[in-house]
Amino acid sequence: MTVSDRIRIGKALEINPQLFDNENVKSVAKRVLIGKAQGASNFVMRLFTVGEGGYSPNHSHPWEHEVFIVAGVAGVVSDQGEVEAPAGSYVFVPSGVKHQFKNRGKGNLEFICVIPSSADEE
């Protein structure tokens, strides 16, 4: 749906997800909400949905994450351990820092994760 020729509005869950489920990542659905395809050239907004017991890969990369926990409870894992981040929390992961998000609650964990377009990750 479009308000004008240029403002773009839509429901996140109507976007087809990319699904990830392998030895490094479990029960993760990724949706790109706003990115290059929508005309956004500086940064990319994604929504991640992690099923019960699921987790993102434990990795690092040369771009930062700006995260907001929308629903559920995340366990944010770093080299120094794990901290709980319930809905309403923000998480800043600077470039080069190892990190992992685990679903530590009942039901789905949902979080927004923004990255720079230079990440070229989509």
Added chain:
Amino acid sequence: MTVSDRIRIGKALEINPQLFDNENVKSVAKRVLIGKAQGASNFVMRLFTVGEGGYSPNHSHPWEHEVFIVAGVAGVVSDQGEVEAPAGSYVFVPSGVKHQFKNRGKGNLEFICVIPSSADEE
């Protein structure tokens, strides 16, 4: 709270808000979750809380917005009218496009709004 020396985690509502209430903007609380002060140099994540009947200014500016509606119902106003965006919606406002967010629901409207650091808006 900090997981490591570098990952930053916190509860959004524990951040002191800037409050806006004048002839152009009504019942708006703005919280900067992740920005330059946290070491983020590319883009800034803010959380806006708009009380019942409240609205952001109807304006345009040379930077884009990437928005996710966390709670409530937004009315997104542009030159071509108003479109409802309930919780779970994304809104992309490109640079230079006039826009306004109104609370069209019961209770608070909450949305994440990301801008480039070049906006120098904080």
